Amino acid sequence: MKNTIDWKAPPTRPFRKLMNHGKALLFHARRLVARTQVFLVTQPRTMQLKAVGGAWGVLVLLNALLLPHRYAPEVKIERIALRPFPLIVRAAGNLEARESFTARAQFDGPVVEKFFREGQKVQKGQKLLVMGRDRIRLERQQKKDALLNSEADLGKARKDLRLQKMLYRKQAVPRSSVDDARTALIKAEQAWRSAQESMRLNGQIWESAEVTAPFSGTVVKDWFGDDKFVMSGKELVTVADISEFTVKARVDELEIKQIHEGQRAQIKIQIFADQPFEAVVRDVGSQPEGSGIPEVPVTLLITDTHGLLLRPKLTAEARILTGMTEPVLSVSLDGGQQLRWNAAGVGDECLEHHSLADRHARPDQSRPRGGHLRAFRPRAYLHRSGADVCQRDESGCS
16 A cells, blocks of 8 residues: 555644634734835825934944854964074983882792882892792702712812823823823813702702892883792892983984984973973993884983882873074964975975065065055965974965
């Protein structure tokens, strides 16, 4: 069955109300027109002219007050000035503490005692944790026995060599017996030295069961948390001297010639985006690092941390001030940026560009008057951190 509309069907209730409102509005409009006509006919002609003139004046006044704000173009005026621009080299890097130490487990074993928490300040030599030595006790005993046996073998080899020499002088044994005794002594000495070195290395593992702070600083990382057992090679705790921070930045090899020691810089850290840190260039690397894009390491010293709690390995961006440009005509834009007009022949990014003086002869551009710059279509450059970025305009310059 097809969907059709029955125009003869009675209207619905909402539609009936709308029709009634429309009829009432039409009735009042006709009534107002009729009364106006009666008023104009019954009144003198001067009164009629005054009424028409008053209505016309009200319409003109409303147009004068309302329409200009809707259709009049808005022209912004900014004052221009001669300002130098900073030349800045940006480089990414990471925060590094003045000194840092990470203790690792030298053997598999349980954590018997733990005396630190993350963020705690510690003194040099302070005990941080103790691991159980049960798993390495047998190996240590074997190393001790091996050292004692090698010492005994060494003493026996020396006595045998003296005996063979005495018998050789009495012509009781041939020369080969002395040579064999000397070779046995050399082997015994080698075995004794190997046992000594093995015992020394085992002693380091034995002593590593007690972890102490190598210098005064702060515990910046607890690597195992509440674990009761750790494996060999597992990081245990990181202690760092956070009284001083540096940033190791990586500068492109094409810009490294602009960097030298003592230059001022500004450091931006992601977790403190609204707080810049002043810094100075302390060291400049002598050769590029990395297998990808050649980058030269540059170390910057942060001079003021503003009392904020910084941590090593945080991502940072260094903005190194390498110099200043000559003063150029510029105007402030929103966001603190600067709009700069270059003289003809300065930029390479835009094929067509003119100086501000050349614009006085161009009829399609408004001229600056009274020391102000009125709105026109400038072929200009946005100056961001020492780099010129050509702004696109209607002429197609890019």
